[in-house]
Amino acid sequence: MNNFTYYTPTKVVFGRDTDKQVGQLVKEQNCKKVLIHYGGQSAKRSGLLDRIKASLEAEHIDYVELGGVVPNPRLSLVYEGIELCKKESVDFILAVGGGSVIDSSKAIGYGMTNEGDVWDFYDKKRQATACLPIGAVLTIAAAGSEMSDSSVITKEEGWIKRGYGSNYCRCKFAVMNPELTMTLPDYQTASGCTDIMMHTMERYFDQSRTMELTDGIAEALMKTVMKNAVILRDDPKNYDARAEIMWAGSLSHNGLTGCGSEGGDWSTHRLEHELGGLFDVAHGAGLAAVWGSWARYVWKDRPDRFVKFAVNVMGVEPNGTDAEIVEKGICAVEDFYRSIHMPTSIKELGIDVTDEQIAELARKCSIAAKDNLGKVKVLHEADMAAIYTMAR
């Protein structure tokens, strides 16, 4: 068991009508001017933005707005946000949306409180020393960014997608009203459920033994996500299922499911990052397309974890050889993904990836990981290319 630090200072305000508390929550932060940062038209159409503005106005809090965040949020909008915040003397960012909006907010927050180019942090050239305070009103259960220390931004020049993490960017509060996720397209709901699964799976498949309690929590979380993802496929307005998925999304990525581990194996996320950068696919769908191939490529380096996962999470009977049990477990995950209409190959993402593109994906992934990716099995460029090929 490894030493660990667990730090989740975000105040979670969870449940129906909680978005009405936004003004009060912002006021508790003693800020003077808020940037309301959001994505497309849905936050406007649904009336959510108007409710938030009314809540801020009721507390006499001034604000400016910046919409236009897209999935795989862009560096150019981050620069625009920094400029706007400087011009308007913004001292608090309110992210209204999902992971992309929160991640974009975190990047703007870094840019406001650190000298130089904010991309340097994502490019691992230097470390941030502060971040503007951020609050989130979550509308998509997926990325877990509302409680996590991480942020992922895509630089348009070369379509490079990179993550950066620090405790400075952890949200001061997160308002989570499951009702706000009810109007999401089914594909996005399913993609979010996949992302949530993967945040815990990437921690579960670790080189160490982690802790029993961590494993038990992780297993409960994964089973809850799978059960409720299927409920939402058939009944997207089911409040309780929306709530289970939303809370699982936060706990899956706030560090809880990795306590005592060696930090997890984030290969599938990194392999997907390159896919997402090059083809702009939905993050969760990209993860589903790649995971099975990664698992089949690496399981022999840690059969005990893959057997435990198959039995405890996927309900595989513990009979037969390790290889049989593990393969049944991987197939069960793929069956689950298919059942919620997620792809299990790059082709099913609608992409006919060429040999040249696979080489490019592997090369970029290898550069980003300094040719040293993962913990269950350390992957080099040739391994990455092999996994992309298996997944095509």
Next chain:
Amino acid sequence: MNNFTYYTPTKVVFGRDTDKQVGQLVKEQNCKKVLIHYGGQSAKRSGLLDRIKASLEAEHIDYVELGGVVPNPRLSLVYEGIELCKKESVDFILAVGGGSVIDSSKAIGYGMTNEGDVWDFYDKKRQATACLPIGAVLTIAAAGSEMSDSSVITKEEGWIKRGYGSNYCRCKFAVMNPELTMTLPDYQTASGCTDIMMHTMERYFDQSRTMELTDGIAEALMKTVMKNAVILRDDPKNYDARAEIMWAGSLSHNGLTGCGSEGGDWSTHRLEHELGGLFDVAHGAGLAAVWGSWARYVWKDRPDRFVKFAVNVMGVEPNGTDAEIVEKGICAVEDFYRSIHMPTSIKELGIDVTDEQIAELARKCSIAAKDNLGKVKVLHEADMAAIYTMAR
């Protein structure tokens, strides 16, 4: 499913040798003078206090000391601590010990930042509006006070034991080195494990359905505690088991295992509070002595929860009537308590409680709860007396 707020800002630094980081962690809090608050001689004898002082001195942090905290921490020492802190201009309290020391620190922290008598808060006469910042170096896994919002103090005059909770008192950091718990007497280890179990059980037996994810986490936690409590009975120096219990202790009482519930049913804790106030028993042992009688008295008001608990946590086969399954579940809990040498009656606590004392316990408990205790079944004075009688 109910709305909830989840707020656990405490930075947990967990693992071997982490107590060496105390000076640095205190320094991050930008304080000028620390009160080192502790219990008896064990912290001195073990060298822990010396290590902590060296760690503070290395960061040039000034400190004063106040030892002498006892189980069921006393109000008189709290007053003494407040006086000392005022005289010495202390602005940070470092609690070195278990729940009693942390609770005493919280009470001193309230007293330092609020006018008037600090007992008023525990007596529910008014609310605190602040607390001095507190850090904990945990040496006993039990109360969960290192991450909780609660504090329990005993007033010697009338031996009245009362709890008070607010977010102000949540620790800034908690240093958790499982090795520090290895020298605890076996009885105290077992009593701590019982307390940890009960913090989740009191949340689990709730009037609402809570959330599936919360239930899954709670069930994993309770199973982990029972398994590792038995390991520690036979092998008290087992690091991994100490670590599992220590982390379970924090998660059991930081709010995680109650998310989405109606707040849980804290009857067993309140019934024990009176026992602890009158007879000064170990808190966990007192809980073990009372729980089975409470469960048998109330289960019919919520058979589904008791059946779920029996099957998912205690491994009872789901065959037979509810009454049979529930009774098997309660017996399994009592068997577990006996297996770690915990009492399952007041007599086994070494107390021959008289009819008059039972009447007094019920009367005091009823006054404290305004004759309205619990959620699974609301208990009045006569119910409390009946449960004490069943438990005698």
